[in-house]
Amino acid sequence: MVKLKISFQNLLLTLESLLKILIQSKFRNILHVDDGDRKKGCILLGNGPSLPASIEKYQSKFDAFDLVCVNNFAFSQYYTQIKPKIYIISAPIYFMKDEALSPLYLNLRDQVFDNIADKTTWKLYMMVPFLARKCAYFQRFLAKNAHIHPLYFNTTPVEGFKRIAYPLYQKGLGMPRPHNVLIPGIMNCIKLQYTTIYLVGADHSWLTEISVNPQNEALVHHKHFYDENETKPEKMEDYVVRPRKLHEIVHKFYLTFKGYWDILDYAKKKDVQIYNASEHSMIDAFERQEIRAY
Numbered sequence: 455m456v457k458l459k460i461s462f463q464n465l466l467l468t469l470e471s472l473l474k475i476l477i478q479s480k481f482r483n484i485l486h487v488d489d490g491d492r493k494k495g496c497i498l499l500g501n502g503p504s505l506p507a508s509i510e511k512y513q514s515k516f517d518a519f520d521l522v523c524v525n526n527f528a529f530s531q532y533y534t535q536i537k538p539k540i541y542i543i544s545a546p547i548y549f550m551k552d553e554a555l556s557p558l559y560l561n562l563r564d565q566v567f568d569n570i571a572d573k574t575t576w577k578l579y580m581m582v583p584f585l586a587r588k589c590a591y592f593q594r595f596l597a598k599n600a601h602i603h604p605l606y607f608n609t610t611p612v613e614g615f616k617r618i619a620y621p622l623y624q625k626g627l628g629m630p631r632p633h634n635v636l637i638p639g640i641m642n643c644i645k646l647q648y649t650t651i652y653l654v655g656a657d658h659s660w661l662t663e664i665s666v667n668p669q670n671e672a673l674v675h676h677k678h679f680y681d682e683n684e685t686k687p688e689k690m691e692d693y694v695v696r697p698r699k700l701h702e703i704v705h706k707f708y709l710t711f712k713g714y715w716d717i718l719d720y721a722k723k724k725d726v727q728i729y730n731a732s733e734h735s736m737i738d739a740f741e742r743q744e745i746r747a748y
Contacts, residue, residue, distance in 0.1 A: 464614045464615050465614070465615070466614075467613040467614035468613070468614030468615045468618050468619070469614075470613070470614075471610075471611065471612040471613055471614055471618075471619065471622070471628060472618075474610050474611065474612075474628070475608075475610050475612070475622065475627050475628055478608070478610045479584075479608040479610045479627045479628060480584045480606070480608060481627070483606060484606065484607060484608065484625070484626035484627075484645075485581070485605050485606070485607050485626055485642060485645050485646060486605070486606075487579065487605060487646065492520060492646065492647070492648075493518070493519055493520050493648075494648065494649050494650060495518070495519045495520070495648060495649065495650035495651065495652070496519050496520040496521070496522050496539075496540075496643050496648045496650075496651055496652070497512075497516065497519045497520075497521050497522065497651075497652045497653075497654060497731075497745065498522045498524070498636065498639050498640065498643065498651060498652065498653050498654070498656075499521065499522065499523045499524065499527065499538070499654055499655050500524060500636055500653065500654065500655035500656040500657070500658075500732070501524060501525055501526060501527060501655060501678040501679055501680065502655040502656055502657025502658070502659070502677070502678065502679060502732065502734070502735075503657055503659075503677050503678065503679050503734075504654075504655055504657050504679070504732055504733035504734045504735075505532075505654060505655030505679040506532075506679050507733045508654035508655055508731065508732060508733055509532060509536070509654075511733075512654065512731070512744075512745045513536065515745050515746075515747040516536060518747040519652070519745075519747075520539040520540065520648070521536055521537075521538040521539055521540070522538060522539070522540040522541075522542060522581075522639060522643065523538040523540070523541050523542075524541075524542050524543070524635045524636070524639055525543060525545070525566070525635055526562075526565075526566055526678065526680065527541070527680075528541070528566060528569035528570045528573060529565070529566075529569060529680045530679070530680045533569070533573055534573050534575075537576045538578070539577075539578070539579060540578070540579045540581055540605075541570065541578055541579070541580050541581065542581040542582070542635060542638065542639050542642065543566070543580075543581075543582055543635070544582070544583055544609060544632055544635050544638045544639075545635070546583070546585060547559050547563070548563050548566070548567075548582075548586075548592075549582070549583065549585045549586045549589040549591070549592055550589075552591075563591070567591075567592075567595045570595075570599075570602070571595055571598040571599045571602070574599055574601050574602055575601060576601060577601055577603070578601055578602050578603070579603050579604075579605050580596075580602050580603065580604050580605065581605045581607060581638075581639075581642055582604060582605070582606060582607075583606070583607060583608070583609045583638075584606045584607070584608060584609075585609075586604070586606065587604075587606055605642075607626060607638065607642055607645075608626060608627055608628055608629070609628075609629065609632045609638060610627065610628035610629070611628060611629070611630065611631040611632070612627070612628030612629060612630070613630075613631075616719070616720075620720055620723060623641065623644075623645075623720055624645075624724075626642075626645050629641040630712075630713035630716040630717060631709045631710075631713055632713075633706050633707075633709045633710045633713065634658075634710045634713075636653065636656060636714075637710070637713045637714070637717065640653075640717055640721075640728065641717065644717075644720070644721060644724055644726050648726070649725070649726055649727065650726070650727045650729070651721075651726065651727070651728045651729070652728075652729050652730075652731045652743075652745050653728070653729070653730045653731060653732055653735075653737070653740065654731050654732050654733075654745075655679065655732060656730060656732045656735050656737055657677075657732060657734050657735055657736070658710070658711075658735060658736040658737050659677070659734070659736055660674055660675075660676070660707055660736075661707060661736060663675035663676070663677070664700070664703065664704075666700060671689055671697055672689070672690070672697070672698065672699060672700040672703055673688060673689060674688065674690055674703060675688070676688070690702075690703055690706075711736075711737070711738070711739070714737055714738075714739035714740065715739045717739070718739045718740060728740045728741075729741055729742070729743040729745075730742050730743070731743060731744055731745045
């Protein structure tokens with residue numbers, strides 16, 4: 455009875471995923487790269503508080519890998535110091551119309567893209583969802599700096615039967631639910647045929663940073679290496695500025711950690727090694743191993 459229930463659930467999830475792909479996904483020019491100078495391994499740099507310690511520890515080995523940074527990494531002095539090859543931003547808020555965003559998000563978007571445009575003096579691949587291709591703001595950003603080359607990918611969530619989901623992953627038509635930027639980061643690195651992927655700065659320590667104030671508002675203290683001492687617990691607000699409830703926050707985190715286990719199983723099928731070399735991390739899916747240069 456239990457197996458029948460699971461099979462029925464997977465059938466529904468598979469059908470839903472296929473429908474989403476037909477409606478949401480793009481089928482051409484997915485992560486189209488004309489650069490043959492890719493290395494076998496890459497290092498994906500999260501923005502957790504432990505990242506500076508990892509950079510200090512492993513920087514001497516960085517030349518053996520392609521470096522991939524995420525989100526607001528350009529805020530830091532490390533951006534021009536290590537010159538990452540790929541920069542991934544996946545959150546839809548960075549590519550929505552101005553009128554859909556609060557002043558807070560508008561300011562954050564402007565700061566991120568201004569930093570990238572002003573500081574980038576080397577060839578950089580900007581990995582962004584297809585939503586960005588129709589975003590006038592992003593296209594104006596690209597026009598500011600000829601060193602920056604866009605790579606577009608699908609963020610469509612794909613669930614259900616693995617024998618159907620995995621070929622869709624391979625084609626870049628979807629991925630596990632991208633509730634954290636590291637999920638599309640890892641999946642896209644697999645799509646780009648990296649055979650070894652290291653994670654650093656992937657603290658994911660949010661579970662210990664959840665609280666509820668006397669007004670029954672759920673708060674999360676998001677700490678990054680570039681603003682750890684400047685942040686405070688805040689409400690998680692969606693695009694209509696409605697604070698998320700505690701169960702919604704926990705469910706979002708559940709989907710993130712589950713996504714890593716889904717990625718691990720897929721990576722094994724692809725013979726891709728994923729290691730977590732973060733100094734501190736709550737991710738329990740990937741083997742912990744220090745970075746080993748080839």
